[in-house]
Amino acid sequence: MLRPWHQIPISASKDPLVEIPFRLLRLEPHPYLSLGAPYANGSSPWRLRSKVIDRLFLAQDLLKNTNSELQLAIFDAWRPLAVQKFMVEYSIQRECLNQAISFSDSNYSSKYQEIVDQVQKFWAPPSTNPLTPPPHSTGAAIDITLATSNGLPIDMGGAIDEIGDISMPNHYSQSAKTNPNSISATWHSRRLLLHEMMSSAGFVQHPNEWWHFSYGDQLWAWKNNSANAFYGSLSFSDSNSIIF
Numbered sequence: 067m068l069r070p071w072h073q074i075p076i077s078a079s080k081d082p083l084v085e086i087p088f089r090l091l092r093l094e095p096h097p098y099l100s101l102g103a104p105y106a107n108g109s110s111p112w113r114l115r116s117k118v119i120d121r122l123f124l125a126q127d128l129l130k131n132t133n134s135e136l137q138l139a140i141f142d143a144w145r146p147l148a149v150q151k152f153m154v155e156y157s158i159q160r161e162c163l164n165q166a167i168s169f170s171d172s173n174y175s176s177k178y179q180e181i182v183d184q185v186q187k188f189w190a191p192p193s194t195n196p197l198t199p200p201p202h203s204t205g206a207a208i209d210i211t212l213a214t215s216n217g218l219p220i221d222m223g224g225a226i227d228e229i230g231d232i233s234m235p236n237h238y239s240q241s242a243k244t245n246p247n248s249i250s251a252t253w254h255s256r257r258l259l260l261h262e263m264m265s266s267a268g269f270v271q272h273p274n275e276w277w278h279f280s281y282g283d284q285l286w287a288w289k290n291n292s293a294n295a296f297y298g299s300l301s302f303s304d305s306n307s308i309i310f
């Protein structure tokens with residue numbers, strides 16, 4: 067499924083993919099490694115382009131100055147194409163189970179196709195076309211939330227990766243307006259805070275996901291009216307060297 071930002075050309079930067087320093091909190095164990103996703107040769111998902119990491123530190127400092135009791139907490143970062151494919155297939159199967167659809171009838175069921183469409187609102191296709199890379203395989207995208215200073219993720223009114231309207235960044239805006247003292251208003255303000263810190267540091271947010279942000283990829287270029295994106299897909303060869 068092509069998105070409007072897939073028409074943006076990529077003029078590939080050589081900014082390297084590097085390990086995210088431990089000063090930024092990681093939510094361990096890594097959710098997709100725990101599911102058995104295929105990270106070749108034990109390669110680390112905790113990596114991003116170096117300039118993206120600089121921006122994350124900026125967002126972290128902004129957050130510290132706004133609310134010293136909170137910190138950023140990273141859920142996922144770099145994702146090889148094989149992992150993107152694994153996670154898309156896993157998510158379709160999980161939704162089939164949740165919605166009691168038989169995966170074995172998949173080819174014949176229109177309900178199955180509905181589930182595929184729902185999942186594709188949240189997961190980018192594992193495209194091998196260099197013109198349409200999935201954002202996480204460029205090293206420019208991050209799934210992130212807020213945590214207390216002692217490392218406990220706070221409730222944002224919906225789990226990361228949930229398939230449904232609850233994941234829309236503004237899902238609670240109406241109920242927050244109607245009832246400013248409700249838990250929905252708290253969730254809305256937490257989502258707004260995350261968005262504000264990340265966007266002040268230069269990131270853009272995915273339209274359907276409160277937790278997904280990127281810097282320098284096609285979505286970022288499209289939202290910023292920039293002629294080019296500067297991060298394309300990268301993957302690791304068996305020897306772990308970077309291939310652009």
Ligand SMILES: C[C@@H](N)C(=O)N[C@H](C)C(=O)O
Pocket residue numbers: 188189190200201202207209227272275278
């Ligand atoms: C679903 C979520 N983890 C995610 O990363 N979604 C984006 C759009 C993606 O698959 O690149």
Ligand SMILES: [Zn+2]
Pocket residue numbers: 202207208209277278279
């Ligand atoms: Zn993401």
